[in-house]
Amino acid sequence: MDNGLVELVERWRDSPRDFVIECLGATPTEQQRAVLDTLASPGAKITIRSGHGTGKSTLFAWTALWALCCFLDVKVPVTAPTAHQLSDILWAEIKKWHGSMLEPWKSAIKFKADKIIMENSPGFVAARTGRKETPEALQGFHAKNLIFLIDEASGIPEQVFETARGSLSTPGARILMAANPTRLTGYFYNSHHKNRDLWSRFVFSCINSPNVDAEYVKQIAEEYGEDSDMYRVRVLGEFPHASVSQFMPGDVVEAAMGKHLREDMYGFAPVVIGVDVAMFGGDRSVIMLRQGLYSNILYQVRGNTPETLAAHAARLYDEHKADALIVDATGVGEAVMSSLRLMNRSPIAFYAGEKSLLPNCVNRRAEVWYKMREWFKLGGAIPDNSDLRDDLVGPEFQYTAGSSKIQLERKQDMAKRGLASPDLADALAITFAADVLPRSSHSGTGDGGGWADDDYDVYS
Known part of the structure; x- marks a missing residue:
């Protein structure tokens, strides 16, 4: 050349x-x-x-x-x-x-x-x-x-x-x-x-x-x-508000990220702690707090023992004077439940695969995610955390044939799409598994695990 x-x-x-x-x-x-x-x-x-x-x-x-x-x-x-x-x-x-x-x-x-x-x-x-x-x-x-x-x-x-x-x-x-x-x-x-x-x-x-x-x-x-x-x-050339099969709308989640709430907007509501227990070594065990429209990540870890996770859950339950402690009791979660009971706590067991209490959902996992989605629409606030955001918008869903009930994508199927287990989002969703009264409304005393009222607004 x-x-x-x-x-x-x-x-x-x-x-x-x-x-x-x-x-x-x-x-x-x-x-x-x-x-x-x-x-x-x-x-x-x-x-x-x-x-x-x-x-x-x-x-x-x-x-x-x-x-x-x-x-x-x-x-x-x-x-x-x-x-x-x-x-x-x-x-x-x-x-x-x-x-x-x-x-x-x-x-x-x-x-x-x-x-x-x-x-x-x-x-x-x-x-x-x-x-x-x-x-x-x-x-x-x-x-x-x-x-x-x-x-x-x-x-x-x-x-x-x-x-x-x-x-x-x-x-x-x-x-x-x-x-x-x-x-x-x-x-x-x-x-x-x-x-x-x-x-x-x-x-x-x-x-x-x-x-x-x-x-x-x-x-x-x-x-x-x-x-x-x-x-x-x-x-x-802009991202959609939600993909066709996406369960949680991205624009709704992003509007909630980092939203500031005055304490008088949520301080009257019960404090509920949700514990998502990791099933596999690469997944996270997560402890989330929700009080009315407010939420926060309290703890997350990979590779913890059930006893150690239970100890953290009990400590955070006491520190935040929580009204309920709800634990994903499937699999390893049973050991966390047992450890909490030995610590004189009264955790509420959540089983994701059980039949839904709502007529439009297949199982309890779909039910709590559905309730969480409604909570976002009412103005729920979450930390400005990109992992939580990705967890929330990750799962897809479908309607079952015939009954047209909501069925959330399985974690195994998410993994096939290259997505991580939505542990942070699951921990937040678990806080919607029971209707809880604040301590001031309790008719008696105790450690506060599982005080429920059918008339109480779960989204407050």
Whole structure:
């Protein structure tokens, strides 16, 4: 390569935007230009939530070709949830723009079934489908220059990101990730929320994109309404208030996070402590307090013995002068119950699998989550804790055939989707398992475990 071409490549390496304009003959939109300029920096971590048809696949194609042309030792893993997205959309888009390239780069690039190479260079672009059956899609790549392209990231299972954690954190590695923001949990969602400070975040709204026909925007607005989740996701590139099968609305939870309540707004209500007992070593045992519309996390731990957890529960029960102590008594929880009784406490047992006391729920777990959801709608407040938020919005639900009762997603099924057990949320939900009177209303004395009144408002 002569000196003039070398200087050109060096300039393009520092300016992906110039490469796209000069080598590919393209005209990036304002949205695309902002991303290309950010991509120039080694170690750039870019996440894009986008409406439909804004040109994110085109942006991925440009990035792949820029990497091959401007870096010698480069590897570009490209992943998406389906083979269709990779071969029929991304690969086709790369081939389309390859046809517009300047020589000699156009002739030097060769396409294979799942790889694109540059002649006389060790660099390549590799396609890997990101599925839970193949969590190693982004794992094992090593090069001086790494550029990860992750399309439709909202649909990629968490196992893929967990497996690739080491590769994604390689010093200097660039990450370009984009999706229609359909899910309210997971790696992509977190890149725009609790991990947002680690990412350069962009929103590709259809309204601001010259690639999108105004008629499309008008059609979605007329068919679904501008306040609908469909309009938010497909047009605005914003996360929905709630996914179709999500039980707890995300906007309701976020409105409750960190909400300040004056003590006179809840101080009259009974103090209820809920204890969620970990079933497996990786799960958390959690102790939550709720008093009327107020709630707080008192204790959480992984790998505690039933006796130690019971001791913490008894101590917190006394410290907060609680009116009831409700324990998830399933499995290991029975041992916690026994220990509390030996400490002269009277815990209330909660069995998640028992038949619901409400006619619209399958079991007691669905029942207490349903009551908790109603509590949020009435103005319930929770700590500003991202783990609690993720736990609350994580479970999905369905209606049973025939009876149309609410059935909450099992923890085992959440694990298959790459989600952790919602221990913090379960502990809060357990506080709704019994209707409790405050101590001042008790007709007698005692330690306060399980004073109930059918007429008492559980949400107060």
